[in-house]
Amino acid sequence: MKRAVSTLRSRRAVGYFCTTTSSSSPAAASEAWDGRFRLHKLRGQHLLTNPRVLDAIARRAALRPGDAVLEVGPGTGNLTARLLASPAERIAAVEIDPRMVEAVTARAAALGLAHKLTVIEGDAVEVEFPEFDVCVANIPYRISSPLIAKLLFGPYQFRTATLLLQKEFARRLVAAPGDGEYNRLAANVRLVANVRLLMDVSKRDFVPMPRVDSSLVEIQPRAIAPGVDLHEWLAFTRVCFGQKNKTLGAIFKQKRMVMELFSRPRRAEEHEDGAGDIGLGALDDDVSDEGNDRSRDGAVDFSAEEVGAFKERIAGALESAELAGKRPSKLSNDELLRLLRLFNERGVRFQ
Incomplete structure (x- = not known):
């Protein structure tokens, strides 16, 4: 449910705030947590309290006069106070x-x-965001992937997102092809945005202290949209990175995989509403297709000749791309896009 705070509630909150903080300066009442209510670790409630880090995040966000800012997970307002003091025109904060x-x-x-x-x-995963130019967020780690998916694959147009993420997740996000940490998440994000690591943040800068360190990243959407159907791309990378340690040839020659791809166009005709909104978990790469032997209605109707011809089309695409012996984690997005186009030209669809 989305609800803007009312004026009456705001007045009550001011009284509450002023009676529960001991500092004479509201701006300085600040970063130190006074324990006025319990913070829930399981909900990812870790307040960033280091003033130098908070200042650095606000500075890295590079806010401009007139900017509309979206802050996700403001907590008690340590970072919000700095965003409010910036040249930005307005701040919209989403808090559950x-x-x-x-x-x-x-x-x-x-x-x-x-x-x-x-x-x-x-x-924040469910509500509709207002228009914004810049997103700044110290978000619960558990919503990192769905939030990034919502920002990049939703209807929003913005200049940059400066996000504080779990360090391990951030390393996966900025990984390049060939890196040990390169994965489906990085490939999908790189398709539509440029990502760079800004700085690391110690777990000791939070209250209560989490178990892991954090990293600040900057995400800038690409000015030119990729020339590919995003539903098709996301389904394709799910197949490729579901078994990323195998070569593409080994992945696509499996009988189970051939039958799955062969049956998709027929199932799509039967369920035309299947190409809806992009799922918010669509960036994750931790779901393997190995061992997945789901039954497929209508598979008994496929003739051996039809399936054999379809298998040859798959092999032909891999041969044309010269990628059969390559692993997905070693390939650039350009190479993956070229292979996807060759598949589609031969009638092999993933969505």
Whole structure:
């Protein structure tokens, strides 16, 4: 559910904030956590409290006069206070915890900057975002992949996203072909955006302290959209990276794989509504297709001749691309796109 904080609630929150902080300066009441309510680790509630790191994130976001900023997971407002003090025109913060909503609303009011802040109470994966130029987020690690998918494959147009992520996840996100950490997540994000690592952040800079360190990354959507159907691409990379340690030839010669791809066009005709919105978990690469022997309605109707001809089309595409002996984790997106086009030209569809 999406709900903007009301004026009355904001006034109550100001009183709450002012009676529960001991600092005489609202701007300095700040980063230190006074324990006024319990933080839930299982929900990913870890407050960033190091002022130098908070300043660095706000600086790296490179906000401009007139910018509309989307902040996901403002918590008690440590980073929000800096965004409000920036040249940005307005900040929209999405927060699921009503206690945090009150805290960040009170923080803005105490700073005299409540007019620049709108707080949307709800799940960031589910709510509709307002228009924004820049996204800044210290997000719960468990929603990292769905949030990035929503930003990059949703209807939003923005200049940059500066995200604080789990360090291991960030390394996977910025990995390049041939790196040990290269994966489907990196391939899918690279298709539509440029990503770079900005800095690492110690777990000791958070309260309560998480078990792992974090990293700050910058994601810039590409100005030119890729010339490929995104549903088709995401389904294709799911197949390739589901068994990324095998060569493409070994992946696509499996009888199970041939039958799966052969049956897809027929199933698509029967279920025309199957090409809906891109799933928010579509970037993940941790789902393997190995051992998946799902039954397929209508498979008994396929003749051996039809299946054999289809298998030859798959082999022909791999031969034309000269990629049969290559592993997906070693290939650039250009090489993968070339193979996908060759498959599609031969009637091999993945969506």
